[in-house]
Amino acid sequence: MKKSKQKTIHFRKIKEKEVKSILNSFHLESAKEFSGVLIPFKKKYTDYGPLNDKDKGWIEVLAVTMKFFVDYHGNKVAEYNILRFVRLLSVNTIVLQTCYMELFNLYLSTLFDPNGNIRNGGYRILENMKMGLLPSSNKDTKTQKLRKAWMELFFELLRIEEDYTKLNKNLLLKAEMHGRKYRKDSVETNDKFLKNIRRGIEMIDRGFYFDKILEEFGLIEQVRVKEQLEKYYAFKREFKK
Known part of the structure; x- marks a missing residue:
């Protein structure tokens, strides 16, 4: 399967090498293999505090990730891996406030997917985004x-x-x-x-x-x-x- 051409992502506090290791792992043949790459990233950027709110580089990371979702359409393992990564990105304040329509549309695109993992992956993104709801x-x-x-x-x-x-x-x-x-x-x-x-x-x-x-x-x-x-x-x- 043809891979996406990676655009240059302008990072400040995000390490480009770490993000590319995620982007290059979507194609792995099992969710378990992908977890080996995702979990260390998750621990660094989300388990010990939210993704850096002021780093707009995360918006670019999301845009590239969405492109991968289109390119890997039909590869259910890759789609699920991508949804898991997007779930992490969706807790970032800048991503949430800037890209909420892209995230909502991604969720809606999974509603009728015959694969239960994909449907659940979309739901989990929405669940994470709900944390961004603030009092009126x-x-x-x-x-x-x-x-x-x-x-x-x-x-x-x-x-x-x-x-x-x-x-x-x-x-x-x-x-x-x-x-x-x-x-x-x-x-x-x-x-x-x-x-x-x-x-x-x-x-x-x-x-x-x-x-x-x-x-x-x-x-x-x-x-x-x-x-x-x-x-x-x-x-x-x-x-x-």
Whole structure:
């Protein structure tokens, strides 16, 4: 397989040799082999504190890594290795605030991948990015744009879920109802793609900060009232049985 031409990355506190050792290891034949390269890098740059927030070289590292993801398309081991590395990059503040759309799009591209490792790798990137969500009292422009993007991703996943369930009615569902208790979450379906979509929705919607984001953009009532109506109609359907 043809390898990407590596562009020059301008580092300050990042050692070029260490990054290139990662970039040159994506093709390794097993995730275990790649771990031998990734773990020392992870310990140095993330286990003992976040990636250096002021070093824009990480943005260039991410751009090169994304190019590799395209070049290695179809090689599931390489794709998974790349997703693991991107997961580390996604904790960096500059990467998160500058490249969040690229990271979100990468995550969305894994939603319907038949390979479970790839789907999980995409989800883990999103999970890491969630750590960058800050309370709405932070009025920094970049942070506000990021919060808005999270909200838009949430609604996009709801749309994808709705479209998928409409197209795949025969796959519904292990149990949309659990006894008398309304449940519409990832554990209530055996369908691997619907489960993956719902994991993303649940992860974004988890915790105090996301309600604050919905309040910030005037959508808290719209979202929560809709959820209550869904619960009401679900109960009503169940009682008619």
